[in-house]
Amino acid sequence: MNAIELNQVVKRFSNGSQMTTLFNDMNFTVREGELVVISGEEGTGKSTLLRMLAAMTPANKGSVHVFGEDLLTIRKRTEWRLENIGYINEEGVLIPYLSARQNLLLGLKPDNPQYEEKYKQAGEILKDLGFSEEKLDESIEGLDDKHQILASIGRILMTRPKLILADEPTKALDGPEGEAVLDRLMNFAKKQGLTVIAVTNDETIRDQADRHFTVENCQLVEKNEEGQLH
Numbered sequence: 001m002n003a004i005e006l007n008q009v010v011k012r013f014s015n016g017s018q019m020t021t022l023f024n025d026m027n028f029t030v031r032e033g034e035l036v037v038i039s040g041e042e043g044t045g046k047s048t049l050l051r052m053l054a055a056m057t058p059a060n061k062g063s064v065h066v067f068g069e070d071l072l073t074i075r076k077r078t079e080w081r082l083e084n085i086g087y088i089n090e091e092g093v094l095i096p097y098l099s100a101r102q103n104l105l106l107g108l109k110p111d112n113p114q115y116e117e118k119y120k121q122a123g124e125i126l127k128d129l130g131f132s133e134e135k136l137d138e139s140i141e142g143l144d145d146k147h148q149i150l151a152s153i154g155r156i157l158m159t160r161p162k163l164i165l166a167d168e169p170t171k172a173l174d175g176p177e178g179e180a181v182l183d184r185l186m187n188f189a190k191k192q193g194l195t196v197i198a199v200t201n202d203e204t205i206r207d208q209a210d211r212h213f214t215v216e217n218c219q220l221v222e223k224n225e226e227g228q229l230h
Ligand SMILES: Nc1ncnc2c1ncn2[C@@H]1O[C@H](COP(=O)(O)OP(=O)(O)OP(=O)(O)O)[C@@H](O)[C@H]1O
Pocket: 013, 014, 015, 020, 022, 041, 042, 043, 044, 045, 046, 047, 048, 049
């Protein structure tokens, strides 16, 4: 099954008397389990694309299907999003005085029958993302920026999303640090067979992706390794 199918999508915004067209008759298909990177200039609509895929903003024309669900007519939008989408951006929300593991377990009481399983799952996710055993139980405020971002990502992965939409989550980190975080995320997704659409200009991460697109002339244009059209 295709994870994503966009057909003839038009997306525009009006700012007063001015109309900005971001996408015009745009088509985009992603298979389940693919890792896709989208890069390109500021303001071309990359974040808007991710928000359309998360049913957070509708297309003006055309059709948007995610895991077979028609996002223009979907009824239980919030539930669907919580069940299927892991939306990762710069704004991680963590409780600073709790540990990374406790943040992943938020809302779950120790007497919940699922607690033990979730406790184990939280540890596994954080270790897969690069946490050492002792860092799992250190409070968030004692962790470096890289581990704080990884913990935010871990919290999103706890909901077992099928589609990860990552909008420059490592913008605040230095090149190699940010790269290491995205690398962990990509490896996690590959191992779990998750589908990923990541917006980043990091070339190393781009090389790890199955496919790479840029937004040009209101279209998603697929690039090969040399940055040329297929
Ligand atoms: N809700 C909105 N209302 C009006 N205009 C909007 C809205 N959301 C986005 N835009 C406009 O659409 C354009 C594209 O924005 P978007 O954030 O999708 O681009 P981007 O490629 O992700 O850029 P960046 O790399 O800066 O995040 C911008 O000019 C922005 O001002």
